[in-house]
Amino acid sequence: MKFRTQRFLLTASALFTAALVPQAQAQLAPPIQPTNPAVSKLSAIYQSVVRIEVATQVPDYKAPWNSGRYSGGTGTGFLIGKNRFLTNAHVVSDSKQVVITMHGSARKHLARVIHIAHDCDLAILEVDDFSSFEKLPYLQVGKVPKLETQVRVIGYPVGGDRISVTRGVVSRIDFRPYSHSRADQHLVVQIDAAINPGNSGGPVLQDGKVVGVAFQGLTSADNTGYMIPTPVISRFLKDIEDGKYDHYVSLGISEFPIFNPAMRKVYNLSEDDPGVLIARVMKDTPCDGILKVGDVLTALDGQPVDSSGSIEIDGERVDMNEIVERKFAGDKVKLDFTRDGKAMSSEVTLKPFPAAQIFSVQYDKRPRYTIQGGLVFQPLSLNLYSALGISNPRVRRLFSKYTSENIYKTRKDIVILTKVFNDPVNRELAGYTGNAVQSVNGTKVTSIEQLHSLLNPEETPEFFVIRCDGLNRPLILPGKNINQINQRIRQNYGIKEASYLGK
Amino acid sequence: MKFYLTILAAFSALTVWVSAEVSVLRVSSTLQSYNISQPWEKQAPYNRRGLGVVIGKNQILTTAEMVANATFIELQTADGEKSIPATVIAVDYEANLALLAAKDPEDIKFIESMKPVELATPSKLGETVQVFQIEDNGMPLLTNGIIRGTDVVSTFVDGHFFLNYEIKAAMQSAPNSFTIPVLKDNKLAGLLTSYSSKDQLLDATATEIISAFIKDAADGKYVGFPDLGVSIVRTSDENFRGWLKLTDAQGGVFINRVQRNSSAEKAGIKVGDVILKVADSAINRRGYYTSKNYGELYWSHLIRGTHVTGDEIQITLLRDGIELVKQVKLERPIEGIIPSHTYGKAPRYMIKGGFVFQELTESYLKLFGDDWKSRAPMTLLDALNHPEDYEKGKKRLVILSRTIPTKATIGYERIRATIVTKVNGQEIPDIPALIKAFKTPGENGIHTIELDNDIEKIYLDAETASKVEAEFLQQGLPALSRDKE
Numbered sequence: 001m002k003f004r005t006q007r008f009l010l011t012a013s014a015l016f017t018a019a020l021v022p023q024a025q026a027q028l029a030p031p032i033q034p035t036n037p038a039v040s041k042l043s044a045i046y047q048s049v050v051r052i053e054v055a056t057q058v059p060d061y062k063a064p065w066n067s068g069r070y071s072g073g074t075g076t077g078f079l080i081g082k083n084r085f086l087t088n089a090h091v092v093s094d095s096k097q098v099v100i101t102m103h104g105s106a107r108k109h110l111a112r113v114i115h116i117a118h119d120c121d122l123a124i125l126e127v128d129d130f131s132s133f134e135k136l137p138y139l140q141v142g143k144v145p146k147l148e149t150q151v152r153v154i155g156y157p158v159g160g161d162r163i164s165v166t167r168g169v170v171s172r173i174d175f176r177p178y179s180h181s182r183a184d185q186h187l188v189v190q191i192d193a194a195i196n197p198g199n200s201g202g203p204v205l206q207d208g209k210v211v212g213v214a215f216q217g218l219t220s221a222d223n224t225g226y227m228i229p230t231p232v233i234s235r236f237l238k239d240i241e242d243g244k245y246d247h248y249v250s251l252g253i254s255e256f257p258i259f260n261p262a263m264r265k266v267y268n269l270s271e272d273d274p275g276v277l278i279a280r281v282m283k284d285t286p287c288d289g290i291l292k293v294g295d296v297l298t299a300l301d302g303q304p305v306d307s308s309g310s311i312e313i314d315g316e317r318v319d320m321n322e323i324v325e326r327k328f329a330g331d332k333v334k335l336d337f338t339r340d341g342k343a344m345s346s347e348v349t350l351k352p353f354p355a356a357q358i359f360s361v362q363y364d365k366r367p368r369y370t371i372q373g374g375l376v377f378q379p380l381s382l383n384l385y386s387a388l389g390i391s392n393p394r395v396r397r398l399f400s401k402y403t404s405e406n407i408y409k410t411r412k413d414i415v416i417l418t419k420v421f422n423d424p425v426n427r428e429l430a431g432y433t434g435n436a437v438q439s440v441n442g443t444k445v446t447s448i449e450q451l452h453s454l455l456n457p458e459e460t461p462e463f464f465v466i467r468c469d470g471l472n473r474p475l476i477l478p479g480k481n482i483n484q485i486n487q488r489i490r491q492n493y494g495i496k497e498a499s500y501l502g503k
Numbered sequence: 504m505k506f507y508l509t510i511l512a513a514f515s516a517l518t519v520w521v522s523a524e525v526s527v528l529r530v531s532s533t534l535q536s537y538n539i540s541q542p543w544e545k546q547a548p549y550n551r552r553g554l555g556v557v558i559g560k561n562q563i564l565t566t567a568e569m570v571a572n573a574t575f576i577e578l579q580t581a582d583g584e585k586s587i588p589a590t591v592i593a594v595d596y597e598a599n600l601a602l603l604a605a606k607d608p609e610d611i612k613f614i615e616s617m618k619p620v621e622l623a624t625p626s627k628l629g630e631t632v633q634v635f636q637i638e639d640n641g642m643p644l645l646t647n648g649i650i651r652g653t654d655v656v657s658t659f660v661d662g663h664f665f666l667n668y669e670i671k672a673a674m675q676s677a678p679n680s681f682t683i684p685v686l687k688d689n690k691l692a693g694l695l696t697s698y699s700s701k702d703q704l705l706d707a708t709a710t711e712i713i714s715a716f717i718k719d720a721a722d723g724k725y726v727g728f729p730d731l732g733v734s735i736v737r738t739s740d741e742n743f744r745g746w747l748k749l750t751d752a753q754g755g756v757f758i759n760r761v762q763r764n765s766s767a768e769k770a771g772i773k774v775g776d777v778i779l780k781v782a783d784s785a786i787n788r789r790g791y792y793t794s795k796n797y798g799e800l801y802w803s804h805l806i807r808g809t810h811v812t813g814d815e816i817q818i819t820l821l822r823d824g825i826e827l828v829k830q831v832k833l834e835r836p837i838e839g840i841i842p843s844h845t846y847g848k849a850p851r852y853m854i855k856g857g858f859v860f861q862e863l864t865e866s867y868l869k870l871f872g873d874d875w876k877s878r879a880p881m882t883l884l885d886a887l888n889h890p891e892d893y894e895k896g897k898k899r900l901v902i903l904s905r906t907i908p909t910k911a912t913i914g915y916e917r918i919r920a921t922i923v924t925k926v927n928g929q930e931i932p933d934i935p936a937l938i939k940a941f942k943t944p945g946e947n948g949i950h951t952i953e954l955d956n957d958i959e960k961i962y963l964d965a966e967t968a969s970k971v972e973a974e975f976l977q978q979g980l981p982a983l984s985r986d987k988e
Contacts, residue, residue: 254957256958259913259914260912260913260914260915261913261964261967262911262949262950262963262964265949265964266947266962277958279957279958279959280957294960389877393881393882393884393885394885394888396881396884397882425742427741428739428740428743463742463746465746470889472759472760472774473759474746476740476742476746477742478745
């Protein structure tokens, strides 16, 4: 929960604590029986909506040498194919055990995560033994619901154990952040039915078909819920057809809207001309070498891009990235742009941009670290950033300019001195935590693995001279007896492993 | 006992309270600072009351806090019956001292009739002093205190450290009482700068600092205290010492940063040098030296408190394990691109079509709230921490501080708090240069503004901007720019 934005209430994560409270409340209101015939008719497919209980072990970025915090929660999922349950990624992230229960049954079925896509907050589960589910219908994925139409949210939210149904109206279709990864923006549909903790991963139905997966709420507003709409679901399902999930692809550019008349004049745009300004092009991305800063992007795949960077899809105005969103690695996209008033055109092959992962919350991964002389070093990630509340402006700068200033090209990891285990060897160094390590004995630090080898050379130097960004006083560790010192520190502080550098 | 008699006698002898021994006046000032978020206007004025000590012919000593951003200063007799408008003749914000004078010939005569308070000899630890307050009815209120220690601290402007006495006294805490004199045998020993009623401890600017200030101001041209222009870290870390090749007999402080154009830079002192000695005083590994009067004192007092601007001193350094001596001429520091304070200065600014341009100051960053050190824009914070990375070709750091939505700034509403690199192709070292650069838009009648931002170049229509600016003036903005501080 620590990593999530204030605005969004991620439903599964909040449940675990919330579910402990409302025992008394549940007795106040009698369970609602579906008396409406339309509801009764639909209820056949409620059978395919299951409750998911998860035991998690969440890595502690503040203490990466520890195994993590045991926790858990519940969410919802639904059957979409033979032994294929769809749910939210955040329901089953960092899970150690997943258990599925059917509506009206007490039996717990052990399940596994088959595919998980943190960037679009979706996951596929399967149970060890599907026989009990054989007769259940599969939910079909429908279309994007129209504004003002009614939808039904099914799930197991807080406030009781049985299935819950709420109705709402589609109130907005927008391109919004997905709070699970914190870095991704995709299409979302906002409905006025409250989506509560436990609803996560549940289907949103219209005319008996799935039009979305309930996934997040808004804590600053009442009666707003968000669901993942079908284009995102379909993309996910198509992506995993080959047996593995690839990341979303991106153009690797940033745009600036051209509203200002003076700016339009400079770029030779009349009032009605389409196009958005290219403000940055990242290295090693599809558009690197194709687009330049100052180009005006006028169309994507022939769809005109307006001056705010939007396009029209199915009668709705959405961010132009929606075109790229629906494509996969290796797909092509056609760019129309003007450069110095001259119309140009190009086709680029899309690929993911791994460096941008630094801005995404990481799950199901053990934090990497290395410890030398009681100094703990960790690579910068959004998880670490949030866990430590990094305030050093130099480090903040390195982080936020990591992709836009191509820092990742020379520093695969921004390595941070995160903690100092007090020991005579590092007396006076505790005040330097939170700094980024620039070099060790004159060699620039490029990654945590490389730093680890710099700090554990075959021949131990007299001193390890560790220099940090923006700090003129180097941090000095003696080479002499460093192995004994390390052993002493590990023993004193109960550290099992001196480093974890990834698989 | 003897002491009380003196004061009481003095009091009953005069109707307008002027002690034969202690000539103290009330100081009442109206302070008004600029509104940093709208630099063309000032904030609501407020009042600050304190005391001043007559220390010479028409010279009244008080703290800089009493006069910083003052629009009106008035002296009053202890009983409040006579009021005298005053002006500032010298002020040192760093040392927190100011010298006032009356303007009107009649008033000057009145003040000159008061016997100036002499400066005490520098105090010693354990000496008894008296804290002098005035009650509402004009009665003096004296509290005995003991000098328990000395410390080199900053009392008004962050980062400027001066010798202060630490006095233990059960002083009565009175509201709005700035600048309370501390006396020794009816002579001025210090000026109170802070008081903790919980610990009953007060800090007072030491006699030698006051004395140096008065001496400097005597010729009417105040210069200020010298500065070496370095920042240091201690060398108590054994491994660090080993790497620096410091012997156990040596102390030393490691130079972390050398300010541009500073006394240190001119003398060839470099980052990475270790200061072992200043003149004849050895600096220990925590940055202290042994002073005759006060015992252990922080080394910066050797520069700022025992020398005046223009003095030459010898500094012994350790560089790469070798001792070397540098002759240093102590000067006033040249202001960096982000000034350490802006008291007594009007912020320079320019409004262009709705863009507000300012020079970056710490007061601007403080607009981002109590936790500004983590919330303010990181590039600006980084510039504050590492001016050396930003100062090339610049006198100040000009920023586009905010964008007022207008016809001219459509589409730019979100741009704010970003460093301006060029305007119409010209470098921007300060606001006057910016004002000049905006005089020549491109041939197409469009201004080009280059920023250190996600969007590197933005454009502004010169004609639309002028129209908007005329509207601003109509709406009551006093001026579109200020080029003098």
